[in-house]
Structure formats: C-alpha cells, structure tokens
Amino acid sequence: MDDADAFLAKADENLAAAESEFAAGRYNSCANRAYYACYQAAVAVLLREDVRPSGKSGQWGHDFVQAQFAGLLITRRKRYPGSLRDVLRETMAIRHRADYQPDGIGRSRGMRSLQEARRFLSEIRHKEGTRNA
Numbered sequence: 001m002d003d004a005d006a007f008l009a010k011a012d013e014n015l016a017a018a019e020s021e022f023a024a025g026r027y028n029s030c031a032n033r034a035y036y037a038c039y040q041a042a043v044a045v046l047l048r049e050d051v052r053p054s055g056k057s058g059q060w061g062h063d064f065v066q067a068q069f070a071g072l073l074i075t076r077r078k079r080y081p082g083s084l085r086d087v088l089r090e091t092m093a094i095r096h097r098a099d100y101q102p103d104g105i106g107r108s109r110g111m112r113s114l115q116e117a118r119r120f121l122s123e124i125r126h127k128e129g130t131r132n133a
Contacts, residue, residue: 007044008128011037015121018114027110028098034117035095038088041124042069045080048128049073062092080123087120 001009014037021030042065046052051068053060066088073079094113098105105113 002047004044004047007040007047008124011041011044011121011124014040015117018117022110022114025107027107028104030110031091031094031098031105031113034113035088035091037117038091038120039065041121042066042088045069045073045124045127049077049079062088066092080127084120084123087116091116091120 014033018030018033018037021027021033039062043060046065046068049072051072052058053064069080069088070085074082074085091113094105094109097109
C-alpha cells in the first residue's frame with residue numbers, strides 16, 4: 001500500500017466513524033471525524049498529483065492542504081469540480097466550533113458535516129476509479 005492508499009484508507013475509516021458518531025447522537029465527534037475524512041482524502045489526492053509539503057518537517061498543514069486542493073487541483077489543474085472548493089474550509093469551521101466552543105454543534109451542523117464528507121469522498125473515489133480504469 002502506498003502513502004496515498006494509506007491516506008484514503010484513513011479517510012474511509014474516519015467517514016465510517018463520523019457515520020457511527022452521528023447515529024449515536026454525538027454530533028461534535030461526528031463533525032471532527034467528517035473533517036478528517038475530507039482532509040485525509042485531500043492529502044491522498046495531493047500525493048497522487050506529486051504535491052508534497054515543503055520544509056524540513058514535511059508536515060501536511062491544514063492551510064497548505066486546503067490551498068493546494070482548491071488552488072491547484074480545482075482551479076489550475078481542473079481535476080475536481082468547483083463544488084468541492086469550500087468543503088475543507090467549511091467542514092473545518094464546523095469542526096472548530098465542535099471542538100473548541102463550549103456549546104459545540106447540534107444535529108443540523110453534524111448532518112451537514114457528514115453530508116459534505118460523503119460528497120467529498122464520493123467525488124474523490126469516482127475520480128480515483130476513472131484514473132485506475
């Protein structure tokens with residue numbers, strides 16, 4: 001399994017966790033896992049496109065992943081639809097509220113994060129499937 005496959009597997013695992021957390025009524029945890037499903041899927045496709053973080057640490061910073069996915073893979077290379085442009089930013093904003101605000105989020109925002117993660121991974125899986133066909 002290469003690194004991109006490993007990140008896609010993590011994305012699938014986090015999407016399954018988000019589904020489970022939502023079903024159990026744990027909406028803050030759902031939003032957290034939904035964001036990470038999107039983030040890890042984005043890292044996987046960046047790896048497939050030979051995009052790596054610069055610097056000694058080689059860390060996949062959240063801002064870097066968002067900027068490269070939207071700017072490079074959507075705007076410049078047209079690999080993914082424009083409808084995915086804001087998914088990482090929006091699911092991260094919901095995750096921040098869920099993780100860092102005392103009131104967290106409710107069912108509606110949890111559902112929104114989950115739906116966006118499903119859509120994001122579905123688009124990536126579709127594109128990965130056509131690439132490997």
